[in-house]
Amino acid sequence: MFFPPSLNFVYHVFLLFRDAETVNDAIEFVLQNFTEMNKLWVRMQHQGPTREKDKREKERSQLRDLVGKNLHVLSQIEGVDLDVYKETVLPRILEQVVNCKDDLAQHYLMDCVIQVFPDEYHLQTLETLLSAFPQLQPSVDIKTVLSQLMDRLSNYATSSTEVLPEFLQVEAFGKLSNAIGKVIEAQVDMPIVGVITLYVSLLTFTLRVHPDRLDYVDQVLGACVKKLPVKAKLEDSKATKQIVALLSAPLEKYNDIVTALKLPNYPRVMDHLDNGTKKVMAVVIIQSIMKNTTCISTADKVEALFELIKGLMKDVEGTEDDEIDEEDFKEEQNSVARLIHMLHNDDPEEMLKIIYTVRKYIILGGPRRLPFTVPSLIFSALKLVRQLQGQDGEAVGEEVSATPKKIFQILHQTIEDLLSVPSPELALRLYLQCAEAANDCDLEPIAYEFFTQAFVLYEEEVADSKAQVTAIHLIIGTLQRMNVFGVENRDTLTHKATGYSAKLLKKPDQCRAVYACSHLFWVDDQDGIKDGERVLLCLKRALRIANAAQQMANVSRGSGGPVVLFIEILNKYLYFFEKGNPQITSSILQGLIELIKTEMQSDTFASDPSADSFFASTLRYVEFQKQKGGVIGEKYEPIKI
Template sequence: MIADGAEDEEKWLAAGAAAFKQNAFYMQRAIDSNNLKDALKYSAQMLGELRTSKLSPHKYYDLYMRAFDELRKLEIFFMEETRRGCSVIELYELVQHAGNILPRLYLLCTAGSVYIKTKEAPAKDILKDLVEMCRGIQHPLRGLFLRSYLAQVSRDKLPDIGSEYEGDADTVTDAVEFVLLNFTEMNKLWVRMQHQVSHDLCCIACESLPFDDPELRLAVGLSGLQGPAREKERRERERSELRDLVGKNLHVLSQLEGVDLDMYRDTVLPRVLEQIVNCRDEIAQIYLVDCIIQVFPDEYHLQTLDVLLGACPQLQPSIDIMTVLSRLMERLSSYAALNVEVLPYFLQVEAFSKLNNAIGKVIEAQEDMPILSAVTLYSSLLKFTLHVHPDRLDYADQVLGSCIKQLSGKGKIDDSRATKEIVTLLSAPLEKYNDVVTALKLTNYPLVMEYLDNETKRIMATVIIRSIMKNNTLIATAEKVEALLELIGGLINDPDESQGVEVDEDDFEEGQNSVARLIHMLYNDDPEEMFKIISILKNHFLTGGPKRLKFTVPPLVVSALKLIRRLPVEGDNPFGKEASVSATKIFQFLNQAIKLGQIPLVLNQLCYSLRFLSLSVGAFCLLQIIEALPNVPSPDLAFRLYLQCAEAANKCDEEPIAYEFFTQAYILYEEEISDSKAQVTALQLIIGTLQRMHVFGVENRDTLTHKAMGYSSKLLKKPDQCRAVYGCSHLFWLEDHEAIQDGERVLLCLKRALKIANSAQQMISTAQGSSTVSVTLFIEMLNKYLYFYEKGIPQITVESVESLIKLIKNEEPMASDPSAESFFASTLRFMEFQKQKGGAIGDRYEEIKV
């Protein structure tokens, strides 16, 4: 059976089942013909199949279930027999004629069940008789199943309170006694299996030798030598399969109406625990304690915590009591969570301190307990106290403290499951309070984190940030920010680079992005406190190295700029000259950011926020930028930034500064931008920006415009020249500024552009073939003319427009260039459209004769 088990076992089961079916068939036939004698004979033969020693618990259970179903039919038949006048007492005697003891006892239990139903004798007497008789089977497997059969058939016939079998002589105490006795016997059988080596040995056990007989123990020990580890493994597996048969008794007890709190506390629990402790068997202890916790109600546990916890240190030192205690705490936590009204009881029985003590004792008793177990325990205890005593932060801190005590001296934890458990432990307060601020009050919290490796610290930091974001928790004081940064240190810097574990690029970015988001949750209305927060952040971020700064500096700059906006104008600073926060200070900070290589970004942000600044602050700000800009590494970028700043200065009404910016931009254009294409783009930017400037006085504006015109006509290619020059025409006409409306110069500009277009055309036609580019240029020019004509500039006459149209129409290559043709067509359509609109504009278009 041991070696080539599975296949042979199937055969044996099949053989057993076949013989079984045959006898069941004859039993049924006997029942059908009301032949009690034959029914008993065949049922006994059928039950004989259960005497096999060759089946594993699973297969045996299969056979047992068949027997169980057949015996239900027999039971109904017995019941009918008694109604037909057969005396149940005689029946009870009759079944005992079966030759073998196992079938005999199955039949006896079946008859006993009928006996109780007829109520011809007190239930308790019959039950007692049955449970005693079952001692006849000492083979563990057979005994366990027989007793399990007894438990099942008696299940609804126990003299429980409110049961029909309760009477003067029968009380719930008898019911409890019966189940407890059956439980005890079953547990003994089950425990004995562990020590039973060969199946032949069972025969010795069958003689009902008490197991503490030293000789038997010796025999078991000797033959144990032959059975190597595999034998033990098989035995333990079989035992584990059979465990529910034993545990079922506890389920029956829990279902008894009469087992109230008193009965449980005074009888059931002490007796069950006594059996569990005394059996000194690990498998039995861990399973049965778990059963107690699961099958009995929470309020019973709460009221008997002392007893239950008191038993823990008495259990075998090697058992995994952690798991059991964790489950107990989990149950109690969810009980408290679901039933708020029971919370006072938790306080009344001092559940927390009892659990805390018990855990302390258990850990003390088991010196070499794996760190995982200890952490799991504390994790459950923490969850328990968070649920039950949410107002007692000191309890939570106490748990963390105990946990640290356990971790100390062991260095960083290298068990990955243990670190995972610590993450669970540390996440619990966040989940409970949905507020990291509360967790920050737990002084032991950061100390626990010390024991995590860098990777786990990072994970934990992400958990914390996620909690803050999810709950929109504002962290408002510098002190708290400092504490928080300590906690999320895993994302802020590398404590020792030497570890050199490469973090996945995506993970890194995600982590840094979450830090960036976090910055916006650190806020205080008071500028002074806010400045402190920003300074703390800066100090921490500086330790993070350039890779992180890329992510962390931008939001910090935004945060600083937001603060500037809230500052009072420099002059009337309520803090006086000594004020700790001032724009100056913040700019010093920004400067630092600039030096960290974040220039474009900082400047971008600055320019953007300039429009919100008070004038004096804005001016100050701009000066800072002027100082910083030469540090910009790329001339192209610096050029753009100058223009952006100029525009910002324009908004601040700072003419000299704006002029300075333009000058700088021009210098860069002249000295650094040499590529012709880049020049075209740069010039467009210059013209566009300059067009929007209204801060300049006539003189400055003239100088700048003149320069821009100069650049335009110096571009390399004629078409580019033409386009830049006609673009310059806009510099002389600003819609809302009457001071900058010079029709004369607009016309001059356009004429000049036209001239360039003409010379472009000639150049091309002398070179060769197509001159579509110039046609397109002419059409573009037409559009410009129309624009200004529509604006009503007197210098742009109908005639000039008409002659331009004529010019285009006469151009030969038009037909050969579809894109130019359609451009022209749509221009004409536009004119027609404007004409249809009527009004002043319509009238103007009316005048144009195409």
């Protein structure tokens, strides 16, 4: 029986044959020693009784390092240059590795070859080295060894710019791709996770060595797709994780989803993910866009992008509502909403096509998604409206003409779709936003239509009292800023606003809404809207409502109480008094101040520190204006504090 030499003996042989004349003998000796030791190592597995198997495995483990040390010694012999390695060393090693037929030995020795010999040698003998992989035992973990080889080669390629031409010269990508295909064919029982792992390693190699070759990247994705189950989702969680790694690699390398959208096989790989993982991958894609502030600038790219993230865009058949985590759902839809703002093109025609494309996808999202995504689309479209402000035109033939009128038509249809949710408060806000944009474009009929729709929603859909208060103040504030309406249309809208204000459920809410309506009749920057008489009528009406609130036994102190309402109305009087409203006189102000003092000194008044402070601050303001002098000071002079 052959007895393996000790490690010291191997090094002694190495030193003995260092001179040039005997280097071939040294190489031959080490190769022969390697061969015999490996045979012994393999034979030990089958020798002795079964009960001593554990003992033999321990002995084999101890001998393994000594077998591998032979390869390390070979790599250190000065005479083993590239030619010797190519012609003698590598073929002899691979012959022994393949012929030993032992999966443990084959895996270990292939790993040793990759680790101990220089990267340059591997590159120049790549075809020979790769040819051994398909001949290994089916149980050998080839994916790990081959992945290590590709990792070493990619590190070598990026170590110096002078190295890259060598990779092109030896056609490393083609050889690796071909070898992976042969390995997969040879190992018919290789788990799908192993197949995908090999292509992940090849893709990593490609992105590092040939980052400019998108055709190579797509070729890897396409090869992987061919090995995946046809029209089936992956059930193996580890395989799914590798698919995610495969899809994430181009995003991480290029930092640009637009580049990934150029890869035809990218969505084909993604189709093999289960619905949950598709959502995860979609979020990864959106995060990449946000992180790199990537602007998606054409409708075609938007279409391709939304196909990738469609798992977030609509409900999946067979998914129950109780299966969806509410917090995760909100975060996902918020990410889609943010994404819509990253879709932009300075060309109005192309931007309008993008808006059409986005609308096509988000309308399919169902009632749970629309409140998240519709507002983003509306504001994106309004941005285009303001870009086109002042332009007018119609569609010519089949060409889509980007005009404000055309866009407002889309916006109107989109908000109507939102009503199916239903979400009337949100729809009302969006109608008002569109009305204000139409005002800026000087499109009175369109602005009036949006306001009309807002009032219809208020009348028919907004039932909650708190929501009504918020809605009416939004309507009043928006209408105050409008300057496009003629006298008739404006009167109609202001009449409706004041009427709804006076019909709110609670008296304090009525009072505040009515005195807010006074601003609809006196707008500083619009000379034609300064109707002092109607301002006074609003304020008097607010006073009557405040008086009525005082008489009610169930007035809620939490809402401020009637005295606070009087003080608030006083401040409105002071505002219009300073603005020059001739209907607001110092005597009216004096009378209102005395009324408030009387109320606060009455026996029925419950002490309210906030009301006391508010009234005191108002009186100090009046005194300050008197002391300041000038035109305003003279107006305040008759008022006695």
